[in-house]
Amino acid sequence: MPLVVSAIAAAAIITPVLVVIWRSFTTGRLGFNVGLHLTNYLRVFGDKDIMAMLGNSVVYAGGSALLGTGVGALLAWIVARTNTPGKTLVELLPLYPILMPPIMKNIAWILLLAPRSGILNGMMQQFFGIETPIFNAFSMSGMIWVFGLACVPLGYLFLLPVFLSFDPSLEESAYIAGSKPVHTMLKITFPLAVPAFLSAFVLNFLRGLRSFETPVLQGTPGNIKVFVSRVYDSMALEFNTGLATAYSVVLVALSVITLYFYVRSTRFSERYATITGKGYRVKVIDIGPWKYLTFFLVFIYFLVGIAIPFIVLIVVSMIPYFDYDTFMKFPTNAVLTNYYTVMRHPSFVTGFYNSLVLSVTIALVTVMAGIVMAFTIYRTRASGTKIFEFIGTLPLAFPPLVLSVGLVIIFLGTPLYNSLWALGIGLFVAYFPYAFRNASGSIVNIHKELDEAAWVHGARWRHVFFKITLPILKPSVGGALFYIFIEAIRNVDVAVLLTSPGKEYGPVTLFEYFRVGQWAEAAAGGVIYLVVLIAAVSVAKFAFKMKFSL
Amino acid sequence: MSILNVAGVSKFYKDVKALDDVTFEFEKGIISFLGPSGCGKTTLLRSIAGLEVPDSGSIAIAGKVQTSISGGILVPPYAREIGFVFQNYALWPHMTVFNNVAFGLKLRKKSADEVKRKVLSALELVGLQGREQRFPSQLSGGQQQRVALARSLALEPRLILLDEPLSNLDAKLREEMRVELKKLIKQVGISALYVTHDQEEAFTISDAVVVMDAGRILQYGAPDEIYNRPAHPFVASFVGHSALVDGRVVRIEGESCLVNIPEFNGANLVSPAPRSAAAGDICKVVIRTTEVKLSPDGFPESADNVLEGMMMSREYRGGLTDHRIQIGSKELVVTSHKFCPMIRVNGDGGKTFVSIDRSAISVILAQ
Numbered sequence: 001m002p003l004v005v006s007a008i009a010a011a012a013i014i015t016p017v018l019v020v021i022w023r024s025f026t027t028g029r030l031g032f033n034v035g036l037h038l039t040n041y042l043r044v045f046g047d048k049d050i051m052a053m054l055g056n057s058v059v060y061a062g063g064s065a066l067l068g069t070g071v072g073a074l075l076a077w078i079v080a081r082t083n084t085p086g087k088t089l090v091e092l093l094p095l096y097p098i099l100m101p102p103i104m105k106n107i108a109w110i111l112l113l114a115p116r117s118g119i120l121n122g123m124m125q126q127f128f129g130i131e132t133p134i135f136n137a138f139s140m141s142g143m144i145w146v147f148g149l150a151c152v153p154l155g156y157l158f159l160l161p162v163f164l165s166f167d168p169s170l171e172e173s174a175y176i177a178g179s180k181p182v183h184t185m186l187k188i189t190f191p192l193a194v195p196a197f198l199s200a201f202v203l204n205f206l207r208g209l210r211s212f213e214t215p216v217l218q219g220t221p222g223n224i225k226v227f228v229s230r231v232y233d234s235m236a237l238e239f240n241t242g243l244a245t246a247y248s249v250v251l252v253a254l255s256v257i258t259l260y261f262y263v264r265s266t267r268f269s270e271r272y273a274t275i276t277g278k279g280y281r282v283k284v285i286d287i288g289p290w291k292y293l294t295f296f297l298v299f300i301y302f303l304v305g306i307a308i309p310f311i312v313l314i315v316v317s318m319i320p321y322f323d324y325d326t327f328m329k330f331p332t333n334a335v336l337t338n339y340y341t342v343m344r345h346p347s348f349v350t351g352f353y354n355s356l357v358l359s360v361t362i363a364l365v366t367v368m369a370g371i372v373m374a375f376t377i378y379r380t381r382a383s384g385t386k387i388f389e390f391i392g393t394l395p396l397a398f399p400p401l402v403l404s405v406g407l408v409i410i411f412l413g414t415p416l417y418n419s420l421w422a423l424g425i426g427l428f429v430a431y432f433p434y435a436f437r438n439a440s441g442s443i444v445n446i447h448k449e450l451d452e453a454a455w456v457h458g459a460r461w462r463h464v465f466f467k468i469t470l471p472i473l474k475p476s477v478g479g480a481l482f483y484i485f486i487e488a489i490r491n492v493d494v495a496v497l498l499t500s501p502g503k504e505y506g507p508v509t510l511f512e513y514f515r516v517g518q519w520a521e522a523a524a525g526g527v528i529y530l531v532v533l534i535a536a537v538s539v540a541k542f543a544f545k546m547k548f549s550l
Numbered sequence: 551m552s553i554l555n556v557a558g559v560s561k562f563y564k565d566v567k568a569l570d571d572v573t574f575e576f577e578k579g580i581i582s583f584l585g586p587s588g589c590g591k592t593t594l595l596r597s598i599a600g601l602e603v604p605d606s607g608s609i610a611i612a613g614k615v616q617t618s619i620s621g622g623i624l625v626p627p628y629a630r631e632i633g634f635v636f637q638n639y640a641l642w643p644h645m646t647v648f649n650n651v652a653f654g655l656k657l658r659k660k661s662a663d664e665v666k667r668k669v670l671s672a673l674e675l676v677g678l679q680g681r682e683q684r685f686p687s688q689l690s691g692g693q694q695q696r697v698a699l700a701r702s703l704a705l706e707p708r709l710i711l712l713d714e715p716l717s718n719l720d721a722k723l724r725e726e727m728r729v730e731l732k733k734l735i736k737q738v739g740i741s742a743l744y745v746t747h748d749q750e751e752a753f754t755i756s757d758a759v760v761v762m763d764a765g766r767i768l769q770y771g772a773p774d775e776i777y778n779r780p781a782h783p784f785v786a787s788f789v790g791h792s793a794l795v796d797g798r799v800v801r802i803e804g805e806s807c808l809v810n811i812p813e814f815n816g817a818n819l820v821s822p823a824p825r826s827a828a829a830g831d832i833c834k835v836v837i838r839t840t841e842v843k844l845s846p847d848g849f850p851e852s853a854d855n856v857l858e859g860m861m862m863s864r865e866y867r868g869g870l871t872d873h874r875i876q877i878g879s880k881e882l883v884v885t886s887h888k889f890c891p892m893i894r895v896n897g898d899g900g901k902t903f904v905s906i907d908r909s910a911i912s913v914i915l916a917q
Binding site: 167169170173174175176177178179180183187188191192194 | 654
């Protein structure tokens, strides 16, 4: 029985993956294939923009990862090691990515940085008389800025434990050798944080390669093409599945190379391992008057990274329509019409309902399937189960958009096309690795003797699974359910190709609003999601005592 | 001039007194700080290094004041010119062995040639030549220990502080290393301050031992003095295998005195007389149980302090055997060599004679 469940899950995952690869070697449209050849790849590599696109992808992902990981590392150091006042502003940081869906960050920053109508450019003109727009959301630096800020929490969460659990005797022995505090920091403390920094950097780089909202909402209008937006255009505009899959395969190859470096970076950090495991009392350093500078940095980050995007979204959702002058008249012109419009709009209402129902269902199904598969691999004697481990982790190398390209190709011409089932399966495939890896990590840590004791006392697999494994896994199950729910309810990149009239998905609806210029409505819809997410986090935090970290 | 002067150093952690008015002077050689964990010995060592700031008192190294709370002097650790070997070695994992040892030398603006020469000679001293390009994680525990030592010695400090440096090694290696460590420190000719909770380590390695408990110095003396004439009941119970009973001085007879022990059915023991003892004084009596003789049949008239007890049980430990003997209301655990006549007596619960040589007894007067 566990074997059957695992096999079904594995089939659901491997099919779109194989379809993408197979389809990239065929031509023809809408499911008719005309033999195997390399036409698509010839077109991909014959594209004169291919080198520019490769460059853009690397610069965008690398720039964002560098900005985000760097700022995150700096904040982690300030929080862990200095006596900066107001550090608590930063300690909220892990909560921020949960509350702010990626698409809302893009919306908020486009409202601020758009070249003609953007709020900041408007202010420059009004207060300083600068006519030519300074800021441009639709530029490479605009993209790096927005996605880089989104990379900060991960950098912070990776570096904070390093600075907190730092063995103080490593610094003390440098002092005794005659090294002054600043020299010690540069020669000992920071170099020791390098492996964690590299891990966070590579992971953020991978997120940049996979990211959908920033390239499509900011890159495409500015004519800055990366692989994700090219895949999307091939599907959404040209509907050329062969071309889309060929671009996808190139993108997957890039992701796999990045993942390889991620594995390398974790190996590298093993060399840095020393005798540890003690609870150290890390010393907070009195940095004297420099603490005002670090406080200033923390405050600026809090404003720019967290407060301003929130405020802009809320204000824009409450003005009649978005332009600079209307924005500046707030709050005298505050209205709730955007909320009425959005809530009467069938595409938002159905989309909102679908996203709520689907993300709850998908969280439950994915987490259960993940546990069953991990149970099959580590706790049953079925042979050949190692293949599940590979398949269960495989989607990590596939950007979500690529998976949904595969699913579109499979569902074309079947009753599943344009159904909620298609959406559900897409989300399942995209989030399965997180559920699976979480479950295997926990199951491996449960002593096998607990199972064996049940076996020898006459239990069958279902008794072991429901009476032993599941109850012990309860705490980590809660975390995984919450994580997948939060990720699924704001998903754009899986759902965007799988929605259809009547079968909308809330975040995709906001994405469409924004693309057709209904910015104030998009902001209102976004604020509604914000309220749902805050409610979910509060329930998790206070009712289930969940702690928020990575 | 003494290498180290510590005067009136106290340190509180919230309500816990980690150091309580510690005062001592140490001329040169190797001195050990011995005590149970939490007795304040590591805090004292870290205060000397400047890694902790005491709440009061002063510390001078080679006549130069390094810490003086009342004088407002606090030399930072990087300017004290000492060596420090940490319990976990604290080797920098991102640097090679060579760079670990060279770190302090480079800071002192030595020429590249001189740095290289000093690093190599320090590594040769500890027997690690040829491993300069390894990383710490590629070395065994014993080798890491040697690197930590070389790193301190390369700077040629006047004083080296060692914080339980051998406690992370396995038992056999620990015994080898402590002999080697002593040889090395003597060879280099610097003074060393050695913190340990292992009395055997303290006795083998050092010229003088300081026994500490609850933040206070209880006794400061040569190893044999600490062992044979413990000045405090705690020192007696911490050092060696001994039994502690309450007593009262009955009378003084020249160098010896007679002490009444209520727990031994009121028997009187002949013991060495402590200085300034007088009849009627309340005291603690320390009996080193490894030096007690046992016999199933009794002892000749000339034997000191013959008591009669009952054998309760015996624990065979290989070369040694523990005998549990009830004397009056006190159970005495006597550890004896395998040639002890009691081992051949079958069955427990038999009558047993005990002879306690007066040299195995110390009398500590109540303060």
